[in-house]
Amino acid sequence: MRVAFGSDDENDTTRAVVQALTDDGHEVLRPSFATWPELGRAVGLDVVEGRADYGVVMCWTGTGTAIAANKVPGVRAALAWDPWIAKGARLWNDANVLAMSLKRLAPDVAVEVLRAFLAEPEPDPDEAANIKAL
Numbered sequence: 001m002r003v004a005f006g007s008d009d010e011n012d013t014t015r016a017v018v019q020a021l022t023d024d025g026h027e028v029l030r031p032s033f034a035t036w037p038e039l040g041r042a043v044g045l046d047v048v049e050g051r052a053d054y055g056v057v058m059c060w061t062g063t064g065t066a067i068a069a070n071k072v073p074g075v076r077a078a079l080a081w082d083p084w085i086a087k088g089a090r091l092w093n094d095a096n097v098l099a100m101s102l103k104r105l106a107p108d109v110a111v112e113v114l115r116a117f118l119a120e121p122e123p124d125p126d127e128a129a130n131i132k133a134l
């Protein structure tokens, strides 16, 4: 898949996420930005304008980039910190952008969260009306 990735800082966790995307055969897009609000918007635009299938945004907390991405119409960004939350974001919310904290997730946990998010191909049809109402 094509995954747009942006992070406002770099550490072992962000490097592990990018490495996992590459190892898993995804095409990684790296939009340019200066600030974390721009980062969320740039990744969100890559998704809604069709350059990427999914987005991954990271900042110290994950929250700011999630809010910024969610300001882009059509983006459903979810802040996730464990694989179950990430899976649920895809399954029950049809999230198209994953947001994670680069400070609070260990590299192996962030990679597990990432893989859980990208492994869930289709939302639960029972949630279609709720997702449409978002």
Ligand SMILES: O=C(CO)[C@H](O)[C@H](O)COP(=O)(O)O
Residues within 6 Å of the ligand: 008, 036, 059, 060, 061, 062, 063, 064, 065
């Ligand atoms: O977590 C964040 C936003 O939610 C940012 O990463 C954190 O606030 C640091 O930003 P800056 O380097 O611009 O001060």
